[in-house]
Amino acid sequence: MLRQLEGSRAIAETVALCRPEVVCAYPISPQTHIIEAIGRMVKDGSLAPCEFINVESEFAAMSVSIGASAAGARAYTATASQGLLFMIEAVYNAAGLGLPIVMTLANRAIGAPINIWNDHSDAMAVRDTGWIQLFAETNQEAADLHVQAFRLAEELSVPVMVCMDGFILTHAVEGVDLLDQATVDRFLPPYEPRQVLDPDDPVSIGAMVGPEAFEEVRYLAHLRQLDALDQIPVIADAFAELTGRASGGLVHPYRTADADTIVVAMGSVLGTIKDAVDRRREAGDRVGVLGITSFRPFPIAAVRRALSGARRVVVIEKAFSLGMGGVLATDVSMATLGSTAVLSTVVAGLGGRPIPRRSVEETIERAGRDQLTPLSFLDLDDGIIERERGRMARTRRSGPFAENVLRDLRQAKEGRP
Amino acid sequence: MFQVRIHGRGGQGVVTAAELLAVAAFNEGRHAQAFPSFGSERTGAPVVSYCRIDDREIRTREPVMAPDAVIVQDVTLIHQVDLFGGLGPDGYVLINTSRRIAELGLDDLDERFRPERLATCPATELAIEHVGRAVPNAALLGAFAALADQVPLEAIGVALRDRFGGVVGEQNFAAATAAFEHVTRGREAITRAATT
Numbered sequence: 001m002l003r004q005l006e007g008s009r010a011i012a013e014t015v016a017l018c019r020p021e022v023v024c025a026y027p028i029s030p031q032t033h034i035i036e037a038i039g040r041m042v043k044d045g046s047l048a049p050c051e052f053i054n055v056e057s058e059f060a061a062m063s064v065s066i067g068a069s070a071a072g073a074r075a076y077t078a079t080a081s082q083g084l085l086f087m088i089e090a091v092y093n094a095a096g097l098g099l100p101i102v103m104t105l106a107n108r109a110i111g112a113p114i115n116i117w118n119d120h121s122d123a124m125a126v127r128d129t130g131w132i133q134l135f136a137e138t139n140q141e142a143a144d145l146h147v148q149a150f151r152l153a154e155e156l157s158v159p160v161m162v163c164m165d166g167f168i169l170t171h172a173v174e175g176v177d178l179l180d181q182a183t184v185d186r187f188l189p190p191y192e193p194r195q196v197l198d199p200d201d202p203v204s205i206g207a208m209v210g211p212e213a214f215e216e217v218r219y220l221a222h223l224r225q226l227d228a229l230d231q232i233p234v235i236a237d238a239f240a241e242l243t244g245r246a247s248g249g250l251v252h253p254y255r256t257a258d259a260d261t262i263v264v265a266m267g268s269v270l271g272t273i274k275d276a277v278d279r280r281r282e283a284g285d286r287v288g289v290l291g292i293t294s295f296r297p298f299p300i301a302a303v304r305r306a307l308s309g310a311r312r313v314v315v316i317e318k319a320f321s322l323g324m325g326g327v328l329a330t331d332v333s334m335a336t337l338g339s340t341a342v343l344s345t346v347v348a349g350l351g352g353r354p355i356p357r358r359s360v361e362e363t364i365e366r367a368g369r370d371q372l373t374p375l376s377f378l379d380l381d382d383g384i385i386e387r388e389r390g391r392m393a394r395t396r397r398s399g400p401f402a403e404n405v406l407r408d409l410r411q412a413k414e415g416r417p
Numbered sequence: 418m419f420q421v422r423i424h425g426r427g428g429q430g431v432v433t434a435a436e437l438l439a440v441a442a443f444n445e446g447r448h449a450q451a452f453p454s455f456g457s458e459r460t461g462a463p464v465v466s467y468c469r470i471d472d473r474e475i476r477t478r479e480p481v482m483a484p485d486a487v488i489v490q491d492v493t494l495i496h497q498v499d500l501f502g503g504l505g506p507d508g509y510v511l512i513n514t515s516r517r518i519a520e521l522g523l524d525d526l527d528e529r530f531r532p533e534r535l536a537t538c539p540a541t542e543l544a545i546e547h548v549g550r551a552v553p554n555a556a557l558l559g560a561f562a563a564l565a566d567q568v569p570l571e572a573i574g575v576a577l578r579d580r581f582g583g584v585v586g587e588q589n590f591a592a593a594t595a596a597f598e599h600v601t602r603g604r605e606a607i608t609r610a611a612t613t
Contacts, residue, residue, distance in 0.1 A: 004439055004440045004443035004444075004449060006436070165478075167452075167453075168452070168478050171452055171453055172450060172451070172452040172478075173435075173436045173439050173440070173449075173450070173451040173452065174439070174449070174450045174451075174475070175443060175448065175449070268478045269478060271475075271476030271477055271478050272476070272477045272478050272479055274476050275476050275477050354479050354480050354482075355478070355479060356479045356482065357477055357479055
């Protein structure tokens with residue numbers, strides 16, 4: 001039923017429809033509303049049978065999820081930012097052991113400087129852990145991706161992370177068409193584990209593997225990720241057949257067919273970019289946008305197909321690798337190898353910095369005039385950078401960036417002396 | 418698209434107001450999107466929330482930078498925050514106060530905006546009278562329904578009853594209705610003054 005509700009609420013209700021048997025999470029903004037809502041549903045009996053386990057940290061949350069999943073329970077958790085980093089050893093373990101846990105990542109920046117707002121630094125920090133990472137454009141897609149995530153995870157015995165922009169999606173109230181229990185049950189069969197700790201049929205999970213087989217075990221895990229490249233579209237098609245909605249899949253192309261400039265991005269910013277693309281189209285620019293839904297596994301072939309006609313590819317991404325540049329853009333460059341398309345990275349939206357449609361339009365215009373540099377930062381305040389670089393050059397004990405920049409901003413507001 | 422920005426302080430239901438407005442618009446068959454300004458929310462700290470209403474799908478995720486209407490839940494913000502930034506000359510202004518605009522130290526508002534699109538409403542007093550709590554958001558939504566013709570009072574009522582339920586829902590709707598009537602009377606007075 002189509003309802004107007006908060007993104008977090010939509011996720012909580014959808015996860016409940018997926019009949020998780022163990023939910024274990026530790027609260028952290030902007031994930032908190034999801035977990036609070038699920039906790040209430042377990043407590044009032046509307047989500048049953050399900051055990052909600054309170055723990056003292058994210059490390060414990062993922063560890064309990066691992067134990068629950070290995071014992072044959074459908075397990076769910078959610079986190080963000082520093083919470084994800086705190087559980088990272090267990091995040092690797094969940095994937096290495098091949099346990100089909102589903103986790104919501106309410107994307108948020110990573111400190112220092114401490115920042116509670118949205119960007120994709122947390123997701124990028126765990127891109128090599130072996131988890132499947134799916135990015136949602138809207139709250140509708142975020143909700144739908146959770147149902148698909150459980151089916152994908154359990155089919156392949158691999159954990160799946162659904163990434164949704166913290167605050168921008170989790171705290172937005174918009175229309176979401178929630179599935180009913182019968183539809184979810186038709187789509188998502190009861191969990192049938194590929195491996196399980198069963199006292200009647202004892203096995204061990206988590207053997208030490210030495211040089212004689214470690215490479216083979218890792219390669220098998222890689223092959224399973226490649227299997228996911230086949231499974232993700234199959235599952236999205238089955239979901240579309242059942243619901244009529246085009247949620248999920250590997251990529252979402254928009255007006256790319258005849259485009260000579262294509263913007264590539266992930267997550268909720270795609271909506272703003274589509275509005276910018278429509279306006280540039282009205283002005284006569286041949287521009288489109290390619291949304292990446294599956295970041296891990298990365299759909300090189302699908303991206304290559306979508307970008308094949310483009311002369312310019314502009315990757316707008318909410319994270320970057322210090323001292324190097326774009327993270328998503330580096331992956332996209334694997335898909336444009338051998339093509340003559342010019343690839344530019346625009347880092348945007350760090351730590352919750354708004355990404356205005358106007359700025360995206362200007363970026364597209366500059367790309368069209370071939371004026372984009374290989375790496376640029378959207379709406380960067382060059383004055384702040386110059387003044388701090390000046391202070392560093394003049395003074396040995398120039399102090400920390402964060403405090404200096406905040407002082408600089410205050411002075412600018414009050415009228416610089 | 419019609420875009421609303423709501424300014425207030427933590428504890429005044431600023432975020433809830435935007436949500437309720439979005440629900441009311443949704444119940445009228447329109448597309449709506451509400452979201453907060455995502456600060457670290459603390460009681461008394463300045464808070465901003467946004468609501469977009471449109472007849473087609475709303476895709477943008479940028480903050481509302483050029484609102485069509487600004488609702489001020491707390492007049493003590495007037496000299497602290499750029500309340501009317503980005504609001505065009507045809508924009509709507511609704512301020513929670515029992516005083517007149519001229520008494521707020523905002524003399525230029527009359528010149529910047531159209532008088533029939535400016536309104537004040539003693540929303541806190543109405544909330545205390547009808548709900549028993551100094552939370553002005555429901556009353557202001559009623560006042561907004563009278564000022565901007567975007568969402569009917571009845572739809573605000575459905576959203577309030579759905580959110581608060583029972584007696585509290587009715588009390589909030591009573592506050593909204595009183596505020597609606599207050600602003601309607603004010604607009605009628607302006608219309609009469611303009612035609613005589």
